[in-house]
Amino acid sequence: MHLQARDWVLPSFPAANRNPESCDHADHFVIDRVRNRHSAFGLGIHRCLGSNLARMEMTVAIGEWMRAFPDFELADAAAVRWSTGQVRGPRQLPVRILKRGAE
Amino acid sequence: MKIILDNSKCEGHGRCYALAPELFDADDEGYSVLKITGDVPAGSEEHATLASANCPEFAITVED
Numbered sequence: 560m561h562l563q564a565r566d567w568v569l570p571s572f573p574a575a576n577r578n579p580e581s582c583d584h585a586d587h588f589v590i591d592r593v594r595n596r597h598s599a600f601g602l603g604i605h606r607c608l609g610s611n612l613a614r615m616e617m618t619v620a621i622g623e624w625m626r627a628f629p630d631f632e633l634a635d636a637a638a639v640r641w642s643t644g645q646v647r648g649p650r651q652l653p654v655r656i657l658k659r660g661a662e
Numbered sequence: 663m664k665i666i667l668d669n670s671k672c673e674g675h676g677r678c679y680a681l682a683p684e685l686f687d688a689d690d691e692g693y694s695v696l697k698i699t700g701d702v703p704a705g706s707e708e709h710a711t712l713a714s715a716n717c718p719e720f721a722i723t724v725e726d
Contacts, residue, residue: 594715602718606673611692614680 572598573647630658663702664725665710667694671721678722682709694721 562568575598579585582595600607607613631654633639640651665685674692678685684706687695702710702724714722 593712596716596718596720598718600675600718603673606675606718611676 569645572601572645626660628656628658629660631656663707663710664700665696665698665702665714666723666725667696668721668723669693671719673719675718677716677718678713681716682706682713685710686713 576582577585582597583592600610600613634653634655638651638653639649642648642650667686672694674688674694676688676692676694678694679688685697685702687697689695710724714724
């Protein structure tokens with residue numbers, strides 16, 4: 560494939576996060592990865608306007624989920640459905656609750 | 663250790679002032695501003711390194 564001057568390019572941000580040259584264990588889900596120059600919220604002038612709200616929401620949601628369901632596991636790996644395109648994430652993620660926490 | 667913040671690269675992701683609030687702050691539009699002048703205070707070196715390593719725009723560098 561040959562690119563011409565002034566051609567438009569749409570880079571894949573999810574693919575950039577799998578780059579082993581910029582991320583240790585790039586293909587592993589490491590929720591507490593400390594050095595993490597990820598591009599999940601995009602880059603440059605069009606970076607996600609809601610990224611800071613999203614981080615606040617995730618902080619609350621993950622904490623509340625773990626409080627309510629401290630132990631759970633993936634119920635059916637084959638049933639996981641992934642979104643495609645620029646926004647990467649599971650659309651369906653069946654889990655089995657093993658322990659309930661505080662209401 | 664010194665921090666060099668390139669404001670022309672900053673897009674306001676805000677990871678620096680989330681990770682190192684004693685070193686970085688947000689301006690009125692969310693872009694990063696350095697709170698210190700000169701050397702990084704003792705004890706904040708790891709935070710400075712983290713802010714640099716997590717900036718998606720490569721706007722922050724640290725120098726020993």
